[in-house]
Each structure stands twice: as structure tokens, then as C-alpha cells.
Amino acid sequence: MTGELFGRERAVVAPGAVLVPDWLDPAAQRELVVACREWARPPAGLRTVRLPGGGQMSVRQVCLGLHWGVVTRCPTCGVARKASAGCPQHWFPYAYTRTVQDGDGAPVKPFPALLGALARRAVAEAYGEAYGTAYGTAFVQAAADGDEGVPAGPVSGVEGYAPDVALVNHYGEGAHMGLHQDREERVDAPVVSLSLGDSCVFRLGNSETRTRPWTDLELRSGDLLVFGGPARYAYHGVLRTLPGSADPGLDLGAPGPALTGRLNITVRQSGLA
Numbered sequence: 001m002t003g004e005l006f007g008r009e010r011a012v013v014a015p016g017a018v019l020v021p022d023w024l025d026p027a028a029q030r031e032l033v034v035a036c037r038e039w040a041r042p043p044a045g046l047r048t049v050r051l052p053g054g055g056q057m058s059v060r061q062v063c064l065g066l067h068w069g070v071v072t073r074c075p076t077c078g079v080a081r082k083a084s085a086g087c088p089q090h091w092f093p094y095a096y097t098r099t100v101q102d103g104d105g106a107p108v109k110p111f112p113a114l115l116g117a118l119a120r121r122a123v124a125e126a127y128g129e130a131y132g133t134a135y136g137t138a139f140v141q142a143a144a145d146g147d148e149g150v151p152a153g154p155v156s157g158v159e160g161y162a163p164d165v166a167l168v169n170h171y172g173e174g175a176h177m178g179l180h181q182d183r184e185e186r187v188d189a190p191v192v193s194l195s196l197g198d199s200c201v202f203r204l205g206n207s208e209t210r211t212r213p214w215t216d217l218e219l220r221s222g223d224l225l226v227f228g229g230p231a232r233y234a235y236h237g238v239l240r241t242l243p244g245s246a247d248p249g250l251d252l253g254a255p256g257p258a259l260t261g262r263l264n265i266t267v268r269q270s271g272l273a
């Protein structure tokens with residue numbers, strides 16, 4: 001008995017949320033760390049993220065495909081309020097944009113094919129054929145309704161799943177991420193999360209409140225967490241990382257310097273295609 005709430009076994013941690021420990025083998029982890037290093041380079045590289053209240057996040061982040069960040073007014077309608085009647089694509093205070101409007105202003109880097117392929121495998125691994133029936137209900141409904149940008153007809157397996165955005169977060173010592181929902185996407189396709197480097201304590205809560213019930217899990221290097229369906233809008237966050245906990249034998253960062261801290265990649269489908 002290790003004292004962990006969930007052992008190192010595949011687990012459905014909440015309806016719609018599937019944890020697959022050690023999903024990435026060491027070679028795949030190394031490949032991703034090296035790729036993250038490339039993505040982190042300027043222009044449109046790793047940045048400190050401003051928060052709406054004027055503070056800043058303790059993680060540093062780089063976005064791929066579309067840029068996620070805080071805007072001072074809606075890029076579509078210019079209104080600086082959460083609601084704006086008649087705005088066709090209202091974003092406030094967070095938005096997806098094509099440039100790093102809260103950083104160096106450069107165009108966001110493209111979404112890498114490598115992450116698209118990995119995320120498809122991840123969703124198939126987590127849900128199998130259930131995805132598109134149980135876990136993408138609004139998406140499937142939109143498809144059935146013939147909504148623009150959504151393939152017509154039933155969606156099964158990972159057909160119709162078209163991830164196009166990734167957020168890469170680096171957690172240095174002491175970094176954490178407060179409880180939040182991922183809700184800037186316009187479809188409810190699942191979020192795929194890959195962890196690299198130091199372990200962390202990840203909190204998966206419920207969709208209604210920031211309070212209990214929640215489940216705390218340890219995410220280690222190579223772990224996959226997919227949250228979709230009933231868990232798609234669950235509050236979640238990173239309470240703390242466990243500095244120095246990554247297995248040095250993984251040789252993360254090679255042939256460059258060793259990775260310090262934790263990297264997390266979330267792959268999403270924006271629905272903005």
C-alpha cells in the first residue's frame with residue numbers, strides 16, 4: 001500500500017476523466033521535452049501570464065495553434081464586460097487570439113502535427129468507441145444539426161475530434177495553478193493533458209463549484225489525463241509540484257540540459273476552425 005488514493009493503474013477518477021499512468025514511454029517523454037524547448041523560444045515563446053486582476057501566474061506558458069491569454073477588452077466587439085449582447089464571438093476576460101497580444105505581439109506558433117496525433121491516440125486510449133456517444137454529446141448534437149465547421153453525421157471513436165490548440169505550462173519551484181475551468185473553447189471535445197518532469201498534486205473538482213467534492217491525484221512524468229464529457233468543465237488546478245521528484249534515469253532534456261521543474265501540455269479543440 002503506497003498511501004496513494006489511486007494506485008498506478010488506469011483509473012476513471014470521475015465520470016469522463018480518465019488517468020493513464022506512464023502512458024508516454026521515456027523516449028516519447030524526451031522527444032516532447034526537446035520539442036517544448038523549441039516551442040518556448042521567442043518569438044511567441046514562453047511568457048509570464050498576466051491575470052485579469054493585475055497579478056501574474058506562477059507558471060510560465062507558451063501557446064500553439066491559438067494564443068490563450070487575458071484581454072483588456074473583447075477582441076471582437078471591444079466591450080470590457082463578461083457579457084455583451086449581440087457580440088458574435090464574445091471573449092472576456094480571456095480570449096483565444098492569433099497573436100501573443102499579451103506578450104511580444106508575434107503570431108502564435110502553429111499547432112504541431114505531433115501533438116494532434118498524440119491527442120487522437122490519447123482520446124482513443126481513454127474512451128475508445130465511447131467517445132462521440134457518451135463523451136462528446138454537445139459536439140455530436142452539433143454535428144447532427146449540421147452546424148458549420150462540424151462534420152455531418154454521427155461521430156464515433158475519434159472521428160470528428162480535431163484538436164488545434166495546445167497550452168504548454170512550465171512549473172518552476174513553488175509554481176502552482178489555481179482552480180479554474182477550461183472554457184474558452186467553443187466545443188466540448190475532451191481536454192488531453194500530458195505531464196513531464198516533476199510530479200504534482202493535481203486537484204480535479206466538480207463542474208458546479210470550486211469546493212468539494214474533489215479528487216487529488218499525483219500526476220507523474222509520462223502520465224495522461226483526459227477530461228471530457230461530464231468532467232469537461234470540472235474545476236481543476238495544480239496544488240503544488242514535488243521538486244526533484246522526476247526520475248533522473250529518464251534523462252529528460254537530453255541531449256540538452258536536464259529539465260528542471262514540471263511541464264504540462266494540454267491539447268484542446270477550440271471549435272473556432
Ligand SMILES: O=C(O)CCC(=O)C(=O)O
Nearest residue numbers: 167169182202238264266
Ligand atoms: O498543469 C496541469 O496539470 C494543468 C494545466 C491546466 O489546467 C491548464 O493549462 O489549463
Ligand SMILES: [Fe+2]
Nearest residue numbers: 180181182236
Ligand atoms: Fe486547465
